[in-house]
Amino acid sequence: MQRRVLPALLGLAALSACAAEPPRRPARAVVFFTEDSAALDDNAREVITQIAEQAQARPQAPVRVRGFSAPDGGTTAFNRTLSEARARQVADALVAAGIPQSRVSIEARGAVAYELMATESRRVEIVVGQ
Secondary structure (H helix, E strand, O other), X not given: OHHHHHHHHHHHHXXXXXXXXXXXXXXXXXXXXXXXXXXXXHHHHHHXXXXXXXXXXXXXXXXXXXXXXXXXXXXXXHHHHHHHHHHHHHHHHHHHOOOOHHHEEEEEEEEOOOOOOHHHOOEXXXXXXX
């Protein structure tokens, strides 16, 4: 009888351990840029520091960095290059903050439309864990 009880108890312990930690939602952050620039300002550095801390707390989670630009400036090629430069700046800052480069992926989205103001499009989105 003991042989049957022990595996059952171990299985129950494993189930309760899984149930104790619910799946986490992805952590998200946005860094904004000035027109035609990929330079990080103090606000951007603060956002990157905060999301880097969240990424360090989840060492197995991937980190996606997506760059965007506004549709009203430059050619398609210029906007693609600018959005990539923005994403690269953020990714490099995350790596400098201690996130392994192997976890960070970059995607340049180019120009995207905005609804209220151009700064919506001049951004980089960071997603940890999805």
